[in-house]
Amino acid sequence: MGIGSTWYRKSLLTVTGMPLVEKLSATSFGKKLASRFIAGETLSEALDEIEKLGKLGIMATLDHLGEGIRDISEAEAYKTQYLTLIEGIAERKASSNVSLKPTQMGLALDQAACYANIREVVKHARRHRNFVRIDMENTPYTQSTIDIVKRLHAEGLTNVGTVLQAYLFRTEKDVRELLQARISLRLVKGAYKESPEVAFQTKTEVMNSFKSMIKQHLDRRAYTAIASHDDEIISWAKAYARSRRIPKNAFEFQMLYGLRMNEQAQLAKEGYRVRCYVPYGSMWYPYFTRRLAEKPANLMLVLKHMF
Numbered sequence: 007m008g009i010g011s012t013w014y015r016k017s018l019l020t021v022t023g024m025p026l027v028e029k030l031s032a033t034s035f036g037k038k039l040a041s042r043f044i045a046g047e048t049l050s051e052a053l054d055e056i057e058k059l060g061k062l063g064i065m066a067t068l069d070h071l072g073e074g075i076r077d078i079s080e081a082e083a084y085k086t087q088y089l090t091l092i093e094g095i096a097e098r099k100a101s102s103n104v105s106l107k108p109t110q111m112g113l114a115l116d117q118a119a120c121y122a123n124i125r126e127v128v129k130h131a132r133r134h135r136n137f138v139r140i141d142m143e144n145t146p147y148t149q150s151t152i153d154i155v156k157r158l159h160a161e162g163l164t165n166v167g168t169v170l171q172a173y174l175f176r177t178e179k180d181v182r183e184l185l186q187a188r189i190s191l192r193l194v195k196g197a198y199k200e201s202p203e204v205a206f207q208t209k210t211e212v213m214n215s216f217k218s219m220i221k222q223h224l225d226r227r228a229y230t231a232i233a234s235h236d237d238e239i240i241s242w243a244k245a246y247a248r249s250r251r252i253p254k255n256a257f258e259f260q261m262l263y264g265l266r267m268n269e270q271a272q273l274a275k276e277g278y279r280v281r282c283y284v285p286y287g288s289m290w291y292p293y294f295t296r297r298l299a300e301k302p303a304n305l306m307l308v309l310k311h312m313f
């Protein structure tokens with residue numbers, strides 16, 4: 007992140023966090039803007055999109071949007087949605103696993119209840135031979151999210167993994183520990199607004215950290231999920247894998263629904279494993295604003311899509 011891109015990101019996250027702006031987003035105009043990145047408001051719509059991706063050789067991870075619940079009772083509804091989602095994937099024989107946010111399940115309110123909710127979802131996914139990715143949110147929840155995944159693995163529920171963010175100082179240590187524990191990781195740059203006390207602020211630092219994470223995985227022959235739209239990262243990962251004679255089925259590229267769809271299809275055509283992060287649901291605003299804040303090009307894509 008250069009000075010200009012850092013200013014853009016912080017400014018947009020600040021503006022989109024204003025109550026009036028959030029209220030305006032709920033209009034039909036706002037929803038139409040968001041449709042670039044959201045695969046619909048219903049499970050059926052999302053599964054239809056996943057079927058289309060499958061025809062292009064692209065796998066998916068399905069996310070029912072929602073975060074920051076105000077009452078622990080709301081987590082029950084999200085949990086039920088995920089149980090239904092897993093069954094929907096199985097019924098449609100969709101090439102998709104599952105992504106969820108721990109705050110949906112009550113992490114900020116009741117950690118015991120949150121764990122019980124996530125555990126039920128993971129067990130249900132195991133019955134259907136599916137995998138659950140617990141998304142990583144901002145730093146107040148980093149350690150507790152990692153602890154949840156470790157505890158589930160200790161119970162024998164190994165069909166669950168999490169996400170590590172390259173821009174956090176702590177990530178190098180977390181990568182070593184979680185690789186040692188054989189916990190599946192999605193590797194990302196990071197999309198939340200974090201302070202200089204806990205996170206790198208320049209593009210060069212973030213990119214170096216990201217490449218280090220990928221290298222540690224590939225060198226250990228651990229299956230590697232590289233979540234990025236950055237040409238530099240994608241090209242570097244492909245070249246590094248070739249230089250180490252690592253087969254294409256030993257790692258995957260992950261990208262977001264609505265972004266660089268032609269490039270996703272091309273990677274799949276080249277024989278790489280590609281997974282598209284497919285979000286759906288009515289609680290799309292926080293996710294949508296983070297996508298816009300990542301870089302100005304995303305805002306331009308939305309405006310182009312709109313007009």
